[in-house]
Amino acid sequence: MNFGRGGPPVVVLNVGGTRYSFAREVLKDFPLRRVSRLHGCLSEQDVLEVCDDYDRERNEYFFDRHSEAFGFIMLYVRYGHLRFVPHMCELSFYNEMIYWGLECSHLDYCCQRRLDDRMSDTYTFYSAEDLQAEPGNSRAAPPPGAEEKKWLERMRRTFEEPTSSLAAQILATVSIIFVIVSMVVLCASTMPEWRAAENRSMEEQSRIIEAICIGWFTAECIVRFIVSKDKCEFVKRPLNIIDLLAITPYYISVLMTVFTGENSQLQRAGVTLRVLRMMRIFWVIKLARHFIGLQTLGLTLKRCYREMVMLLVFVCVAMAIFSALSQLLEHGLNLGTPNEGYASIPAACWWVIISMTTVGYGDVCPVTVPGRILGGICVVSGIVLLALPITFIYHSFVQCYHELKFRSARYGRSLSAEFLN
Numbered sequence: 001m002n003f004g005r006g007g008p009p010v011v012v013l014n015v016g017g018t019r020y021s022f023a024r025e026v027l028k029d030f031p032l033r034r035v036s037r038l039h040g041c042l043s044e045q046d047v048l049e050v051c052d053d054y055d056r057e058r059n060e061y062f063f064d065r066h067s068e069a070f071g072f073i074m075l076y077v078r079y080g081h082l083r084f085v086p087h088m089c090e091l092s093f094y095n096e097m098i099y100w101g102l103e104c105s106h107l108d109y110c111c112q113r114r115l116d117d118r119m120s121d122t123y124t125f126y127s128a129e130d131l132q133a134e135p136g137n138s139r140a141a142p143p144p145g146a147e148e149k150k151w152l153e154r155m156r157r158t159f160e161e162p163t164s165s166l167a168a169q170i171l172a173t174v175s176i177i178f179v180i181v182s183m184v185v186l187c188a189s190t191m192p193e194w195r196a197a198e199n200r201s202m203e204e205q206s207r208i209i210e211a212i213c214i215g216w217f218t219a220e221c222i223v224r225f226i227v228s229k230d231k232c233e234f235v236k237r238p239l240n241i242i243d244l245l246a247i248t249p250y251y252i253s254v255l256m257t258v259f260t261g262e263n264s265q266l267q268r269a270g271v272t273l274r275v276l277r278m279m280r281i282f283w284v285i286k287l288a289r290h291f292i293g294l295q296t297l298g299l300t301l302k303r304c305y306r307e308m309v310m311l312l313v314f315v316c317v318a319m320a321i322f323s324a325l326s327q328l329l330e331h332g333l334n335l336g337t338p339n340e341g342y343a344s345i346p347a348a349c350w351w352v353i354i355s356m357t358t359v360g361y362g363d364v365c366p367v368t369v370p371g372r373i374l375g376g377i378c379v380v381s382g383i384v385l386l387a388l389p390i391t392f393i394y395h396s397f398v399q400c401y402h403e404l405k406f407r408s409a410r411y412g413r414s415l416s417a418e419f420l421n
Contacts, residue, residue, distance in 0.1 A: 009023060009024055010022070010023060010024070010059065011023070011024050011027060011038065011059060011061065012058060012059060012060040012061065013035065013060075013061050013063065014060050014061065014062045014063065015063045015065055015067050015070040016063070016064070016065055016066055016067030016068075016070065017067055018067040018070070018071065019060070020074070024039065027039040030077075031076075031077050032073070032077065032100045032101050032102070033100070033101025034050060034099065034100050034101050035100070035101075036101075037050050038050055038051070038061060044056075047061065051063050052064045065096060065099060065100075066085075066088075066092070066093075066096055068085050068088070069085050069088065069092075069093050069096040070096070070100070072084075072085050072093075073096070073097070073100055073102065076102075076106065081108055082097075082102070082106050082107050082108060082111070083107070083108050083110075083111050084107075084111050084114065084115075089118075090111075090114055090115050090118040091115075091118060091119070094115060116399070116402045116403075116406070119402075119406050152227050155223075155227040156224075156227045156228065156229070158171060159171065159220065159223060159224045159227065160224065160289075162289070162290050172289070172290045174216075175216070175220065175286070175289070175290070176287065176290055178212075178213045178216050178217070179213075179283050179284065179286050179287055181209060181213060182209070182210065182213040182280065182283050183281075183283065183284055185206045185209050185210060185213075186280050186281065188206070189203070189206050210250070210280075213283075214247060214250045214251075217243065217246065217247055217283070217286070218247055221240070221243050221244070221247065224240075238298065238302075239285075239286075239288060239289060239298075242282055242285045242286065242288075243286060245279065245282050246279070246280065246282035246283045246285070246286065249279040249280065250280070292401065292404045292405060295404050296397060296400045296401045296404055297397075299400040299403075299404065300393065300396050300397045300400050303396050303400065304392065304393045304396045307389040307392045307393050307396075308389075308393075310389050311385075311386065311388075311389045314385040314386075314388070314389075315353070315356065315382075315385065315386075318352070318356060318378075318381055318382065318385055319349050319352045319353060319356070322348075322352045322355075322356075322374065322377075322378045322381075323345045323346075323348040323349045323351075323352045324345055324348075325374055326342055326348045326351065326352065326366065326371060326374055326375070326378075327342045327343075327344065327345050327347075327348045329366070329368055329370045329371045329374060330342035330348075330366055330367070330368060330371045331343055337367075339366065339367055339368075339371070341363075341364035341365070342364070342366075342371075347364075350364060351364040351365070351366075352378060355375060355378045355379050355382060356378060356379070356381065356382025356385070356386070357382060357386070358379060358382065358383065
């Protein structure tokens, strides 16, 4: 029996009792990877690695899979839209999708949301690696160097994914403790009592604690750089850039102290040292590695930059209009005593921004009747303009939160297995 291009011109797929007939040449570029693999099979053994059984006489390939689910998948092949089978578990259908070679991105958006909600409720994540790990699936022998790569991957997950293992959780806890200690020392060092002459010993102790924290952060950053897959991509990641911004000022301040002295007469150098030491506040952003909430905020800002720019444009346009009108009504037309809070358009911008955001400090306020009417319009306009892009940002925030929660749940499964073992 010849397989491949020299085989019979018609191929029959039997999926759960439902038959589908295709021309053999159609299989070559078939959208489903498992079906397209049949075109390259040269022997019956190759065929049985793809399907469950094969009938020589009928040239029929058997797949012991869900027939109705495959029918919906064939609708995607024909029309380009993939949706869930009614009254079928979303995760079961997703399992069928992975078997045939489809991914979550092939689903329509509404079904993607359903799948996300289902995964969030059950903390389950199906992947190609999971299917290969199931009994009965053949796995090739590990290539040379696989153990080393596996060790590097385990180290990378330990440092990058706090929920991937028990060691990763311990490492994340220690890192959080160092961040909290460094923040407490930073805040306490600005207190007058701490900087008094009689508390020189406390200041020395704070510097020792700061050096220990910096040493931990530096070692952590170096190890993560060594075990990373792509060094260039590692340097470009926002969290790694924040780590660099948090660590570098300490070493710069130490070098400047060595060259200029602690009581330097160079005022500019003294100001620079104070600025560099205050940049330690960036350490608190390191908590984003260990808390999904902060990661969600950063990912939302990254994906919604267009909406954020649109919001900024709305505010700037309204600020330009209302600041010019308020300066004219309160100061330019001399309707009464000139209101010095609106002496210029830039000065009036301060009143516009705190009014549009409904903060209302009251340090600057209109006194004329036309000015107060304009102020009311400004407040109402601010509420409307700020609310318009919020819906898009909110939906993106929810989606980002679910994505990060799924990833955390996936690594949490390996942690649970570690506890059980």
